[in-house]
Amino acid sequence: MSSTFTVLLLLALAGFLLGGAITLWKSTRWMAVSLGVCAVLAGVGAFVWGQ
Template structure:
């Protein structure tokens, strides 16, 4: 016999995918590729903005370098 509802929420109901979610975990290689792609977009944006808006270009370049560094650290 199932217990009656007590009026409080005690959390999600466990199911076949309750531990990892429906999508599962993302592999490390995919993370590295996505971080490298993000760094490429950020560095490309910094290059294109360099002549018009230098402070924004510097901020994008810093973020691009951080993304590339994160990809390298994640890869190792």
């Protein structure tokens, strides 16, 4: 149960960060890229945690 909650939490975090990256793309590209990298890391973490 706790593992499933952690995976869902990490996926939600990845989606939130990806949305922020898309929003910031036109104004602050370096921040958008860093948020995108963090979103990918959260997604990979969710995948690895779920294994």
